[in-house]
Amino acid sequence: MTTNHSLGIDADRLALLPAAIEADVRSDRIDGAVILVARDGEIVLHEAIGFADRAASKPMQQDSVFVTMSIFKQMVAAAVLQRIDRGEISFTTQVREVIPEYAANGKGATTVGDLLLHKAGLPLGAPGIPPELVGDLEAVVAVVCAMVPQAVPGTSIAYAAVVGHAVLAEMVRRLDGGHRSFGGILKQDLMEPLGMTDTSLGFGLREDQVDRAVPVVVKDHGPALLDPHILEGVGKKAAVPGFEVPSGSAYTTAYDWFRFAEACRQGGQLDGVRILSPAVLRFARTIATGDLTNSLWDYAQNMRGWPAIRADLGPGFYVRGSGITPHAFGLLSSPETFGGLGAGSNCFWVDPARQLTYVFLSAGLLEDSYSWERHQRYADLVQSSVID
Structure with missing residues (x-):
């Protein structure tokens, strides 16, 4: 041995x-x-x-x-955690406070914590999002904002493989001022420092x-x-x-x-x-x-x-x-x-x-x-x- x-x-x-x-x-x-x-x-x-x-x-x-693949969700979460560390948002912040249009169709009470915990009532895949737009963050978030949740946000867990973390990324991008891409934010604030x-x-x-x-x-x-x-x-x-x-x-x-x-x-x-x-x-x-x-x-x-x-x-x-x-x-x-x-x-x-x-x-x-x-x-x- x-x-x-x-x-x-x-x-x-x-x-x-x-x-x-x-x-x-x-x-x-x-x-x-x-x-x-x-x-x-x-x-x-x-x-x-x-x-x-x-x-x-x-x-x-x-x-x-x-x-x-989805291990990157933890990097997205880290970017959100940085904003919480700075006092810009909290786990209990409602998404609509940063993305007002997200409140449509019964999603107004959805929180940052709901998205991180897959409790936002969002679908597994990316329904309604044309394949050519899947890589366009703003276009994806626009479709998600118009969605009707599949369950009352905050009440059950349904893994959202694509759309939930797109919304979190857009929150970070808007809190940042909208001048950098989300990938650019990660590069400068997480990847390069590490x-x-x-x-x-x-x-x-x-x-x-x-x-x-x-x-x-x-x-x-x-x-x-x-x-x-x-x-x-x-x-x-x-x-x-x-x-x-x-x-x-x-x-x-x-x-x-x-x-x-x-x-x-x-x-x-x-x-x-x-x-x-x-x-x-x-x-x-x-x-x-x-x-x-x-x-x-x-x-x-x-x-x-x-x-x-x-x-x-x-x-x-x-x-x-x-x-x-x-x-x-x-x-x-x-x-x-x-x-x-x-x-x-x-x-x-x-x-x-x-x-x-x-x-x-x-x-x-x-x-x-x-x-x-x-x-x-x-x-x-x-x-x-x-x-x-």
Whole structure:
């Protein structure tokens, strides 16, 4: 047994993680992945496994560039948290106070907290939004403002994959004065301060990133939460400058995302640069949904025989919580473990009790319930490697 005594990590046990991913690549469940595990800020595992593009026999690299999918919602939340930190808005601020037209059709009482917790009664997809306008933030928000909510805002949880975080992004943009794009705000206020040199939203791919870009390919074309063709289309359009879907069309690398996650683990600062206060981060990663379930997983109860699963959302992050039900952050993780997930693909989490930071970015999207279980298996392998 090989042990990193200073960090309390059993290296032989941790090696089971890349071995498990390699097995999934060999069985063609996924095409490849980049993983990064750190304890107390020190990287103990950073590997590229399998293919960035299986069809082209292109190997994965540690600095491969991925479309973020929905882990980017946590970056959008961070921009909102910055505005709360500055006293410009609060979790209880009604959206109409910043976007007056949002009050239409019974949405007037919707709060910032409702949007962050997926309690705004908004749809899973993007109905009524023409495909050519999906990457136009102002056009998308105009359509959302005219929507009739599917439920009374604040009363139930229904995951909004696209539109909810578009509204949050537009709130940030308007609070900023409307002169910078939302992607520009993130670049200057979050990414550059954190040294995230390969992460961007709405700027397309740089010349030095083109050869490192991982295409979005859906492995499962059966029943799914989101249309595979839409997901693959977003992957292609993300490379075009000006295409801006705040819920998930950004680019990043595993190391870049580690820097964001690590800043969250360290209470909002990294390398002497502070992006958020410890207080707002503590609140953002505290479960605020009680016993409510997330209707996102209703289909899995029927299709997979799953039990009802508590949403366990904080106003900024998914949270592990407790109980024995499927969970992407693993059943061995501490209850306060927090992070984010991307459609059939990416996952990151921070276990503050054990000082663990984990990033997983993958090529080849799985159906979401199977992806959720895959993440659970990988997370538990990481936790099993901790021996102090």
